[in-house]
Amino acid sequence: MATIEEVAKEAGVSVATVSRVLNNKSPVSINARIKVENAIKKLKYEPNMLGRNLRRSESRMILALLPSISNPFYASIIQGIEDIAVENNYGVLLCETSSKSEREMLYFNLLKQKLADGVISLDPTIDKNNLKEIGIRYPFIQCCEYDEDLNIPYVAIDNKLAAYKAVKHLISIGHKNIALINSDEKFLYARLRKEGYIEALQENNIEVDEKLMINCDLDFESGKKAMKQLLKSNESLTAVFAVADILAIGAIKAIKEANYRVPDDIAVVGFDNIPMANMIDPALTTIAQPMYQIGCTACKMLIKKINNKDETIENSILGFELIIRESTMK
Amino acid sequence: MATIEEVAKEAGVSVATVSRVLNNKSPVSINARIKVENAIKKLKYEPNMLGRNLRRSESRMILALLPSISNPFYASIIQGIEDIAVENNYGVLLCETSSKSEREMLYFNLLKQKLADGVISLDPTIDKNNLKEIGIRYPFIQCCEYDEDLNIPYVAIDNKLAAYKAVKHLISIGHKNIALINSDEKFLYARLRKEGYIEALQENNIEVDEKLMINCDLDFESGKKAMKQLLKSNESLTAVFAVADILAIGAIKAIKEANYRVPDDIAVVGFDNIPMANMIDPALTTIAQPMYQIGCTACKMLIKKINNKDETIENSILGFELIIRESTMK
DNA sequence: TTGTAGGCGTTATCAC
DNA sequence: GTGATAACGCCTACAA
Numbered sequence: 151m152a153t154i155e156e157v158a159k160e161a162g163v164s165v166a167t168v169s170r171v172l173n174n175k176s177p178v179s180i181n182a183r184i185k186v187e188n189a190i191k192k193l194k195y196e197p198n199m200l201g202r203n204l205r206r207s208e209s210r211m212i213l214a215l216l217p218s219i220s221n222p223f224y225a226s227i228i229q230g231i232e233d234i235a236v237e238n239n240y241g242v243l244l245c246e247t248s249s250k251s252e253r254e255m256l257y258f259n260l261l262k263q264k265l266a267d268g269v270i271s272l273d274p275t276i277d278k279n280n281l282k283e284i285g286i287r288y289p290f291i292q293c294c295e296y297d298e299d300l301n302i303p304y305v306a307i308d309n310k311l312a313a314y315k316a317v318k319h320l321i322s323i324g325h326k327n328i329a330l331i332n333s334d335e336k337f338l339y340a341r342l343r344k345e346g347y348i349e350a351l352q353e354n355n356i357e358v359d360e361k362l363m364i365n366c367d368l369d370f371e372s373g374k375k376a377m378k379q380l381l382k383s384n385e386s387l388t389a390v391f392a393v394a395d396i397l398a399i400g401a402i403k404a405i406k407e408a409n410y411r412v413p414d415d416i417a418v419v420g421f422d423n424i425p426m427a428n429m430i431d432p433a434l435t436t437i438a439q440p441m442y443q444i445g446c447t448a449c450k451m452l453i454k455k456i457n458n459k460d461e462t463i464e465n466s467i468l469g470f471e472l473i474i475r476e477s478t479m480k
Numbered sequence: 481m482a483t484i485e486e487v488a489k490e491a492g493v494s495v496a497t498v499s500r501v502l503n504n505k506s507p508v509s510i511n512a513r514i515k516v517e518n519a520i521k522k523l524k525y526e527p528n529m530l531g532r533n534l535r536r537s538e539s540r541m542i543l544a545l546l547p548s549i550s551n552p553f554y555a556s557i558i559q560g561i562e563d564i565a566v567e568n569n570y571g572v573l574l575c576e577t578s579s580k581s582e583r584e585m586l587y588f589n590l591l592k593q594k595l596a597d598g599v600i601s602l603d604p605t606i607d608k609n610n611l612k613e614i615g616i617r618y619p620f621i622q623c624c625e626y627d628e629d630l631n632i633p634y635v636a637i638d639n640k641l642a643a644y645k646a647v648k649h650l651i652s653i654g655h656k657n658i659a660l661i662n663s664d665e666k667f668l669y670a671r672l673r674k675e676g677y678i679e680a681l682q683e684n685n686i687e688v689d690e691k692l693m694i695n696c697d698l699d700f701e702s703g704k705k706a707m708k709q710l711l712k713s714n715e716s717l718t719a720v721f722a723v724a725d726i727l728a729i730g731a732i733k734a735i736k737e738a739n740y741r742v743p744d745d746i747a748v749v750g751f752d753n754i755p756m757a758n759m760i761d762p763a764l765t766t767i768a769q770p771m772y773q774i775g776c777t778a779c780k781m782l783i784k785k786i787n788n789k790d791e792t793i794e795n796s797i798l799g800f801e802l803i804i805r806e807s808t809m810k
Numbered sequence: 811t812t813g814t815a816g817g818c819g820t821t822a823t824c825a826c
Numbered sequence: 827g828t829g830a831t832a833a834c835g836c837c838t839a840c841a842a
Contacts, residue, residue, distance in 0.1 A: 151592075153819060164829040169821060176822095179827060196592040200534040201819030204834050209530065214574070219558050220755065225550035232576050236586065241595070244544070244574040246562050256566065262481075262526040264835095265571070370759050399759055406761055425550065426756055429700050429729055431736055483835060494813045499837055506838090509811060531835030534818050594819095813842080819834105826828080 152193040161189035172197060211241045212452060213257055213269040215276070217249045222424045223394075223441075224272055227293065230445020231270060238453050240267070249275040261288045268452045274337045289455040291463075293448045294439075295339055303455070303463040305447045307470045309339045312437045313346025315472050316419045317391050319435070321354050323478060325389035325417060329362040331376045331397050340365075343393045343421070362387065366397070373400025381408050388416055389478075395420035395427045395436055402430065402477070417478040432476030440468050482523040491519035502527060541571045542782060543587055543599040545606070547579045552754045553724075553771075554602055557623065560775020561600060568783050570597070579605040591618045598782045604667045619785040621793070623778045624769075625669055633785070635777045635796040639669045642767045642800045643676025646749045647721050649765070649802055651684050653810070655719035655747060659692040661706045661727050670695075673723045673751070692717065696727070703730025711738050718746055719808075725750035725757045725766055732760065732807070747808040762806030770798050 154172075158165045163182055170178045171186040178186075189195070203209055212235055216224050228242070235242045243266055245257040254277060260266040261284065268289030271281075278297065284290060285302040296304035320328050330347050333340045344363070351358050361383055366372040373392060377400065380387060392398035398420030405416050412418055412432055420427060423438035447466050455463050484502075488495040493512055500508045501516040508516075519525070533539055542565055546554050558572070565572045573596055575587040584607060590596040591614065598619030601611075608627065614620060615632040626634035650658050660677050663670045674693070681688050691713055696702040703722060707730065710717060722728035728750030735746050742748055742762055750757060753768035777796050785793050 154821095155819080165820085166822085166829055166831095167827085170828090173821080177827065182827080196589070198819050199590075199593040199595045200530070200537065200539065201834090202821075204530040204534045204818085204836090205820045205822085207530065207834070211571075211573075218555075219549070220552065220555035222550065222552060225548075228549050228574070229576060232574065236583070241541075241590065242574050243541075244558070244562065244572050246559060253566070259526070260571065263529040265529045370755070403759065403761060425700070426759070429733065429756070430760055431733060484837095485835080495836080496813060496838075497811085500812090503837080507811065512811080528835050531818090532837075534820085534834085535836045535838090537818070811842105814840090816837105816839090818836090821833090823832085824830085826830100 152195040153198070157186065157189045157193055157195050160193060161185040207264065209265050209267055210239060211243050211266045212449070213243050213245050213260060213266045214272065215245045215247055215254070215257060215269060216272040217247055217275060219244070219246055222426065223422050226441035227272060227445035230442040231449045234446050234449035240453065247273050249273065251277040251280060254280055258284050268456045270448045270452055274339070289452055289459065291448045291452045291455070293444060295337060298338070303451060303465055305444055305451065305466040305468065307439050307468050309342035310346040312470045313343035313391070313393070314350045316421065316437055317347050317350035319472055319474070319478065320389045320391065320417060320419060321350060321356070323417070326356055327362065327384065327387045328389040328391060329380050329384065329387050330364070331373060331390060331392040331401060332363065332365050333368045333393055334365060340393060347391060368394060368396065370396055370400040373397030374404045377401035377404035390416060391419045393421050395422040395424045395434060398434055398436070399426065399430055413477050413479060419478060423473055428475070435475045435478040436473055438471045438473050440470070443468055482525040484527070487516065487519045487523055487525045490523060491515040537594065539595050539597055540569055541573050541596045542779070543573050543575050543590060543596045544602065545575045545577055545584070545587060545599060546602040547577055547605060549574070549576055552756065553752050556771035557602060557775035560772040561779045564776050564779035570783065577603050579603065581607040581610065584610055588614050598786045600778045600782055604669070619782055619789065621778045621782045621785070623774060625667060628668070633781055633793040633795055635774055635781065635798065637769050637798050637800045639672035640676040642751070643673035643721070643723070644680045645802050646751065646767055647677050647680035649804070649808065650719045650721065650747060650749060651680060651686070653747070653808060656686055657692065657714065657717045658719040658721060659710050659714065659717050660694070661703060661720060661722040661731060662693065662695050663698045663723055664695060670723060677721060698724055698726065700726055700730040703727030704734045707731035707734035711735070720746060721749045723751050725752045725754045725764060728764055728766070729756060729760055743807050743809060749808060753803055758805070765805045765808040766803055768801045768803050770800070773798055
C-alpha cells in the first residue's frame with residue numbers, strides 16, 4: 151500500500167502538497183494538482199485513515215446503542231441513522247447491549263478510547279449513572295426513550311398525545327370497556343402512554359378501571375399471556391390498546407385462541423407500525439412513528455454536537471399518525 | 481485526557497514500561513507495575529486507540545454487509561457476529577448496502593483505508609466483480625449466500641437438502657400438488673432449494689409441473705401476489721413450499737383472502753424460522769437455520785483469517801431443522 | 811528489567 | 827503556492 155510520501159516522491163512535490171490536494175482545502179497550483187492526481191492514480195494510493203484519525207483526533211464513528219437488533223421496531227431508525235452518517239462520512243458502530251450494563255460500559259469505553267465520536271442511544275434500559283457520566287462528557291443523543299431530568303438532548307414523539315388519539319379512536323367507534331396492555335412503567339414512554347389512555351377515557355366520562363390495565367414484558371408471548379388474563383377477568387371487554395405492536399399481536403393470538411373474533415368481538419390497537427402489523431390477519435390498527443425520520447434527526451443532531459461541542463442542541467418532537475386497519479374496522 | 485507519557489512521568493518510569501504494563505506482555509517488575517497502575521488510576525488514563533491502531537496498523541473493526549437491517553432474517557446472525565466480535569475485542573461496523581453496489585464500494589473503501597480489518601457478507605446481491613477483487617485481497621467470509629466459483633470461504637446450510645426435507649414433509653402428509661414460491665434464481669440458494677423441491681417430487685413419482693412454480697421478489701407483498709396467481713391457475717393445488725417465511729406469510733394472507741383455510745385446504749411451509757413465523761395465525765411450519773451459530777461461525781472464521789492471512793479457511797456447513805407447526809397440521 | 815528513540819501515516823504550522 | 831518539519835499517541839527494537 152502506497153503512502154503519502156511515495157505519492158509525493160512520484161509526483162515530485164512535498165507531502166504537504168499531496169495532503170493539500172487530498173483535502174482540497176488550501177490552494178494548490180493546477181500544475182501540482184495534476185501531477186499529484188496522476189501519481190495517486192498510478193500508485194493506486196488510498197489514504198490511511200488511521201494516520202489521519204490520529205492526527206485529527208477523531209474516529210468518524212458513531213455508536214448506535216440498542217437493546218437488541220432483533221426488535222423490528224429499530225430497523226428503520228437505524229436505517230435513518232446510517233443514511234445520514236454515511237452522507238457525512240461517518241460509520242455506524244452497532245452496539246447491542248442486550249440491556250446489560252456491562253456491555254454498555256464496554257461500548258462507552260470506545261468513547262474514552264477515541265474509537266467513537268458520539269452516541270445515539272435507543273436503549274430505554276440504559277443505566278442512569280452511566281447516562282449521566284457519559285451524556286455530559288461526550289456528544290450524546292437520546293432516541294425515542296429518554297430521561298427528562300438529565301438535560302441530554304432527545305428526539306421523540308408526543309407519546310401521551312399519540313396514546314390519547316389511539317384510545318379516542320376506539321371510543322369514537324363505540325367502545326367503552328377498553329383494556330390497556332402496558333409495558334413496565336419504569337419506562338417513560340409507558341407512563342406517558344398510560345396517561346394518554348386515562349385522559350381519553352376521562353374526557354369521555356368513562357370510568358378508569360384498574361382491572362382493565364395490565365403490565366407485562368415487551369414481547370409476543372407476554373402480550374398473549376396478558377390478554378388471556380384480561381379475558382378471564384373482564385367479560386364485558388370489547389377493545390384493547392396495547393402500547394406496542396408486538397404486544398397487540400400477542401393479544402390477537404390470545405383472543406383468537408379464546409374463540410373470539412377481531413375486530414367483531416374485540417377491537418385491537420397497537421403502537422409502532424412495525425412491518426408485521428400489516429402482514430398479520432387482521433391487519434393491525436396502530437400508531438406510526440416516523441421511524442426513519444427519527445433516525446435521521448437523531449443523527450443530524452449528534453453530528454452537529456460533534457462538530458461543535460459547546461452548542462446547545464434543541465430536543466426534537468416529531469409527528470405521528472394513526473393508521474386504521476382491519477383490527478378496528480367492523 | 482492523559483497520555484501514556486503523563487502516566488510515565490507520574491509513575492516515575494519510562495513510557496516503554498507503561499506500555500508493557502498496558503499490554504502486559506513482556507516482563508515488568510512487580511514494583512514498577514504497581515507504580516504504573518496507581519498512576520493510571522490517579523490520572524484516569526485510558527489508552528488512545530487511534531495511536532495504538534496506527535502503530536499496529538489495524539482497526540479492530542469488522543464490516544458486516546447486509547442488504548437491509550429490516551429483514552428479520554439477519555437479526556440473530558448479526559447477534560452471533562457481534563458476540564464473537566466483542567469477545568475478541570472487535571467492533572462491528574453495520575453496513576446496509578440496500579443492494580446498491582455504490583454503497584458496497586463505499587464500504588469496501590473502509591478496508592483499503594485501513595478502517596476495517598475484514599468483511600462478513602450477508603448480501604446475496606453483492607457485485608461479483610467487487611467480490612472477486614476484495615475477497616482475495618482482504619479477509620472475507622461469505623455468509624448464507626455465497627459464490628462457489630470464487631474460492632472465498634463461506635458458512636451456510638445444505639440448502640438443497642433442507643428444501644428436500646421440507647417438501648418431503650408435505651408429501652408424507654398426503655400432498656401431491658405442491659407449489660413452489662421461489663425468489664430470483666440468480667441467487668444460489670434459490671437454485672438449490674428448487675433442486676431440493678424437484679428431487680423430493682421425483683423421488684415420489686410426482687410430476688414436476690412448471691405451472692406450479694413461480695418466482696418473485698423477496699417480500700410480503702410479492703409472496704401474496706405470487707400465491708394469488710398460483711390459486712388462479714391451479715385448482716387442485718393443496719400445498720405450497722415458499723423458500724422464505726416472508727413469502728410464506730404473504731401466501732397465507734392471499735389464501736385467506738381467497739377464502740381458503742390453512743392448513744385445511746392448503747398447507748404451507750416456509751423457510752428461515754423468523755420470529756414472526758411463530759406469531760402468525762396459523763403458526764408456520766418452516767426450516768430453522770441455526771442463525772446465531774451461523775453468525776458466530778462466520779465471525780470466528782474471519783478473525784482466524786485476520787490473524788493469519790495465509791491460512792486457508794475451510795467452509796462450514798451447519799445443520800438445520802424442520803419445525804412443524806399449525807400450517808401443516810390437520 | 812528498563813529506558814531511549816524511531817517510526818506508524820497524516821495534517822498543520824511556519825517560513826519562504 | 828510550496829516545502830520542511832513538528833506533532834498526534836502508541837509500540838517495540840535495541841541497548842544498557
